[in-house]
Amino acid sequence: AQSVTQLGSHVSVSEGALVLLRCNYSSSVPPYLFWYVQYPNQGLQLLLKYTTGATLVKGINGFEAEFKKSETSFHLTKPSAHMSDAAEYFCALKGSARQLTFGSGTQLTVLP
Amino acid sequence: KAGVTQTPRYLIKTRGQQVTLSCSPISGHRSVSWYQQTPGQGLQFLFEYFSETQRNKGNFPGRFSGRQFSNSRSEMNVSTLELGDSALYLCASSSLPGGDTDTQYFGPGTRLTVL
Numbered sequence: 001a002q003s004v005t006q007l008g009s010h011v012s013v014s015e016g017a018l019v020l021l022r023c024n025y026s027s028s029v030p031p032y033l034f035w036y037v038q039y040p041n042q043g044l045q046l047l048l049k050y051t052t053g054a055t056l057v058k059g060i061n062g063f064e065a066e067f068k069k070s071e072t073s074f075h076l077t078k079p080s081a082h083m084s085d086a087a088e089y090f091c092a093l094k095g096s097a098r099q100l101t102f103g104s105g106t107q108l109t110v111l112p
Numbered sequence: 113k114a115g116v117t118q119t120p121r122y123l124i125k126t127r128g129q130q131v132t133l134s135c136s137p138i139s140g141h142r143s144v145s146w147y148q149q150t151p152g153q154g155l156q157f158l159f160e161y162f163s164e165t166q167r168n169k170g171n172f173p174g175r176f177s178g179r180q181f182s183n184s185r186s187e188m189n190v191s192t193l194e195l196g197d198s199a200l201y202l203c204a205s206s207s208l209p210g211g212d213t214d215t216q217y218f219g220p221g222t223r224l225t226v227l
Contacts, residue, residue, distance in 0.1 A: 045218070099170070
């Protein structure tokens with residue numbers, strides 16, 4: 001079985017502050033991991049993905065994530081939050097199952 | 113290159129009716145997956161199609177069905193609608209059927225409301 005846990009359903013940061021969204025996974029095989037962002041009334045947009053190779057992955061809009069096998073984590077970070085980053089973020093895994101398994105999502109609020 | 117398109121974007125139905133949703137994948141993509149998104153259950157996998165064949169199915173009742181056409185366009189159908197079927201239905205396309213390095217690209221979704 002595979003699963004994804006996102007710690008914190010709501011995260012608030014001030015504009016310009018560090019963004020840290022947490023994702024832990026469980027997989028019986030080496031996973032492929034993804035972060036997606038969803039703006040209101042829209043679909044999911046891919047931010048970044050990890051398949052193999054370099055464990056620090058850079059994505060769009062200044063986001064990056066680090067795959068840590070020993071901690072079974074794939075946390076998403078951005079050095080400086082912008083108002084436009086306010087959205088819901090989903091961590092997803094593709095492991096032994098063919099389809100994506102999603103976490104429950106983290107709603108990011110950016111305070112002025 | 114155009115993204116994944118879904119029609120209609122919004123739909124209102126009543127209990128007991130049936131509904132058909134449509135998805136056109138990114139040009140060249142041959143795999144289409146469907147997901148249901150609700151506040152209570154989050155994002156759940158419905159099914160995946162590749163070359164007109166269902167390759168994978170999630171844990172949903174038989175009222176949920178789908179198909180894929182030769183041009184890779186896909187439809188999903190829900191019969192005998194229930195209030196709990198109200199959700200955002202997302203379609204995603206990819207180039208390979210569940211390939212290890214595959215990435216799914218999502219459409220904007222169809223918002224279904226069942227009254």
